[in-house]
Amino acid sequence: MKEVKIGLLGFGTVGTGVYELLEKNREVIKERIGLVPVIKRILVRDPKKIRSISVSPEIFTTSFEDILEDPEISIVCELMGGITPAKEYVLKALQKGKEVVTANKAILAEYGDEIWGEALKRQRFLGFEASVGGGIPIIKTLREALIGNQIRSIVGIVNGTTNYILTKMLEEKTDFKEALREAQKKGYAEADPTLDINGMDAAHKIAILASLAFGSFIKASQVYVEGIENIDLIDLNFAKNFGYVIKLLAFAIKHKNHIEVRVHPTLIPENHVLASIRLNYNAFYVTGDFVGDVLLYGLGAGKEPTASAVVSDLITAIEFSFFKKKPFIKYPLTFDKKRYKIKPMEDVEFKYYFRFSAVDKPGVLSKISGVLGKYNISISSVVQIGRQKKKQAVPIVMLTHEAKERNVLKALQEIDSLEVVSAPTKKYRIMDLT
Amino acid sequence: MKEVKIGLLGFGTVGTGVYELLEKNREVIKERIGLVPVIKRILVRDPKKIRSISVSPEIFTTSFEDILEDPEISIVCELMGGITPAKEYVLKALQKGKEVVTANKAILAEYGDEIWGEALKRQRFLGFEASVGGGIPIIKTLREALIGNQIRSIVGIVNGTTNYILTKMLEEKTDFKEALREAQKKGYAEADPTLDINGMDAAHKIAILASLAFGSFIKASQVYVEGIENIDLIDLNFAKNFGYVIKLLAFAIKHKNHIEVRVHPTLIPENHVLASIRLNYNAFYVTGDFVGDVLLYGLGAGKEPTASAVVSDLITAIEFSFFKKKPFIKYPLTFDKKRYKIKPMEDVEFKYYFRFSAVDKPGVLSKISGVLGKYNISISSVVQIGRQKKKQAVPIVMLTHEAKERNVLKALQEIDSLEVVSAPTKKYRIMDLT
Structure with missing residues (x-):
């Protein structure tokens, strides 16, 4: 033979x-x-x-x-x-x-x-x-199986280390550092896990997928990136009370003349299939104009x-x-570099999860919501937990309706400089994936 | 061009x-x-x-x-x-x-x-x-992406109609007939849904996948089939109380010298990713010797x-x-018809869910468990609900440890002929997929 x-x-x-x-x-x-x-x-x-x-x-x-x-x-x-x-x-x-x-x-x-x-x-x-x-x-799925489709979006859990950490934190109520140590012990995280934790590994991967899906070369440096290094267990728990799970998601979304490519921790509904991707598994949720939604799931490393x-x-x-054959399917090799513009993150609209660290004084909620109102950010739910110890900051958690990232950044800057706010506000984006 | x-x-x-x-x-x-x-x-x-x-x-x-x-x-x-x-x-x-x-x-x-x-x-x-x-x-995944793997098993939700019906029954507490009518109204079920409901559509599909995965031609008629036509809402609810979801699953599993190919309603743990496949979606859970577990999910029809x-x-x-090229990847065209024997269903071992319809009299549980013991079927949990109306049959639900299908069939035949048992026992197999 x-x-x-x-x-x-x-x-x-x-x-x-x-x-x-x-x-x-x-x-x-x-x-x-x-x-x-x-x-x-x-x-x-x-x-x-x-x-x-x-x-x-x-x-x-x-x-x-x-x-x-x-x-x-x-x-x-x-x-x-x-x-x-x-x-x-x-x-x-x-x-x-x-x-x-x-x-x-x-x-x-x-x-x-x-x-x-x-x-x-x-x-x-x-x-x-x-x-x-x-x-x-x-890659084969995008390049060959979906070759007849125009791809609308890819949403992925593309980094096993961070998904492992978030799963352990949520399920075992451990903090970030402990979950990371466990990931390292199991061989799911490197001795230096920086590129996993800060989202850069995910950014590399979504850049490749976006290039492939949209036929427009996207460099890793063009991807908006937030990692999970500052994630707190308290936010995973609050999110769960609202019916959400926090995952580090990578997004590549096509609009008419521009695309979004970004990586950040995101609240997704707990009954969405991506919410059920546990431990070090990866998943890719792809939407095409004919195929509809397709999900691929498995071990993303090893x-x-x-x-x-x-x-x-x-x-x-x-x-x-x-067979001395020419490569037939050129996709994604045909792209024209300038075909799509990348939408600046500040122009994207999201629903948000905010956790304010407020001093427990009368009128705090009114001050915070006043600033939000000024920037056209409307609130859909609020949870305020009574003080735990005297003078300790009180977490106020809010979910918002859709608001522009630019307005949110300005509003949070103003809120965080209020005297009644004792620590920077935590902000996560929500995707009501269906 | x-x-x-x-x-x-x-x-x-x-x-x-x-x-x-x-x-x-x-x-x-x-x-x-x-x-x-x-x-x-x-x-x-x-x-x-x-x-x-x-x-x-x-x-x-x-x-x-x-x-x-x-x-x-x-x-x-x-x-x-x-x-x-x-x-x-x-x-x-x-x-x-x-x-x-x-x-x-x-x-x-x-x-x-x-x-x-x-x-x-x-x-x-x-x-x-x-x-x-x-x-x-x-098909492309088995034929090309996993070409380097020996496939160990495929477990699939391969029929959208039945998955839609089971989802609606569980989530909206409707009975089978009502859920079927809704599926027909939405266009997910045919006017004559027999081949979907009785599992034959799923049997056709798993026969093709098994042929492909194991390189041994499996005919639809060689697949063991049970449908969902007799499924009751009460069993979906009891299963949920034990932490399980009932899905119509198709299995193709390879052992050393034989294979299992079967379609039947199955209890799977509610935190398994297959349990989160809702409505008319399909999913294929494939295990290969190198790739590990891979799941593909999407719309299986339309x-x-x-x-x-x-x-x-x-x-x-x-x-x-x-390119006037010969088809290069022969897989699955190379199979030798007789390579694998199909394991008779009666020789397969499962954990079981039983629902007995018992007359509410002293000693019933002891009679039933006596028969199970005789056939070497050991019980892992029992739930008995007190009588609802005088003389009404009382459901007794049991989960068992692993037992051979042959023994279960014999035991249930004996149990169903007891005087204290008023209706045929419902039996579902449990798969503790990890």
Whole structure:
């Protein structure tokens, strides 16, 4: 049976997973595709490093050229991560006429125009399923299954670490720090979890999905981002009393001439299917003009799920390579950079959840609501809890009707400078997803 | 731009939807694939029939040969439904060297070996995304996204009508008949809803998915089926008190040397994501050896979602046709009919929910539990509600530990013939999905 040769760049967690998958499921893959994918070379920094699996040492190399210049290797699989030298290697492989599979969200969210552009120009397949959502086939779904649709919106829980933390806080009434420590202990959060917690990881992913869905390149830096670093258990509890769950959501929404791309903690109704996505699971809620609402859910990270996505792309790459076929579906490679403007966050309207820290004095509520009224923000519910200890600040929680973010920012600035307000107001946006 | 010509068989709801999609989204599709899909001919029974959309009359034909013998038509799209003549037309089109797309679950669930076999022999693409799950890309996910995985199980809510009825009953405390009437009024149930209600529609779909996942042709008639026609509101309520939701689930589960394929109402924990699938939505919960658990959710029927799935397949068919490429991924076309045995239902073990209708006399519980003990069925919880009216039967609800279906059938037969039992016992299986 004919072998197809693959060059692997990087042999960390995901690379090991891909190697193990191709070993373990060799027979079923042979049967399904009629060809044998073989990893011929692996680029590593240190070929002598002790590894968890045994691989014959002669397939390791420290030189990218050994893979790039090998005419037998028709597919390059980049699993190194980071921008340098991954981006350069991906571009060089495409220029050399190889099909490329990558799991690298950073290079796509920051240099997607250049990389997708190169793949299009060279008529090569560029697979990036594993860059977003681990084993969940969100890229294939957008690129192929929904190809007949105009995508209206994507709403996603795209970061497992933060979803794990929020789930633990809500269900076990632990605070943020304790939930984070547990996530680290379970291996769901890195030693330095900054990029997960502050929403940047999610921003990278939604930038890729928005580019794909709307055919307009969105850079990660264009995404409005708020993380969960300042989330308090008290707000999860208040939200629950109002029938909401707080999730870190990523949004990509298309309007007539502009799009919204943003990541922030959001209150969603507790009976919405996204509210039931627990622990380190990810989910993508996609709305298209014909398909309606579709949700994809699964493990968004981890060795095995990510390997599953990489191998799916490798097999498509093999197909292109073996049949010397041009990549047929250009989507999302066809985009015109300037097609859509991104709507400034201050122009977007939301319903809001506010928690004011007010001094327990007469007239406080009237002062706060006076400021809100001045900025045209109307209140739909209020909960005020009586003082717990003398002179302690009292939480006042309000839900509002739709208001413009700009007005809310101004109103909160004014409210937070009132003498009767003792700490900055907490503000969360509400999405009444149906 | 080059046109690719399609012949449509049937112009009912789905056919109209496909036509409308290709009209409305012509520009985005052109941009994404660089070709223009054109419906050249449509096979109908009555070309003069008044239709909801205006189509130039000369493209209608009443003769299949006009499509089959047209060398310009490279793709045949079968949307007539039913076995005869759909099956014959699909086979003839494949034999003629055309790529085929079909939304017809009946021909695949009953003659899949013949049809898939023909596609494989003729090296043609056979698309059937729309045969299961409407707009949800479950076929593409199994066939391509999870191609590196060995699939362990699929658990699905695969029929929207029954899910709508169960949701309405539970949430609005209506009885079965009223919920069915509402489903019919909303267009979610047919005038004759028999095949939905009795589980046969679900059996067709899980037969196709099991064939695909396990590479072993499963006929609809090999699926164990129970419908929801006898479901009572009281059982939905009791189940809820125990923390469960009753759903009509379809299962395809692989063991070492045999598989289970079955459809029946099932108690699942209310915090499982499948429990949150409401109304007429469908969902597929797939477990693979590398990907772990993946869930796909969306509208499993309807004009627009189904058209979305058909068009996705049409574009793959165009790709194969245009590049004169052999279908690369044979999966699921490679199966050997006899690879797996189907486990007889009586050999499967479940936890059970029983509702006994007992006469309110001393010693009843002891008689019933005596019979259960004799058949090795051990009880995990019991609820007995005091008599409501004199001489009325009293419901006794029990949950059991794992027991073999065969033993349960014997025990219930014995219990139902006791003098103190006034009506047949209701029995539902419990799945503690995690």
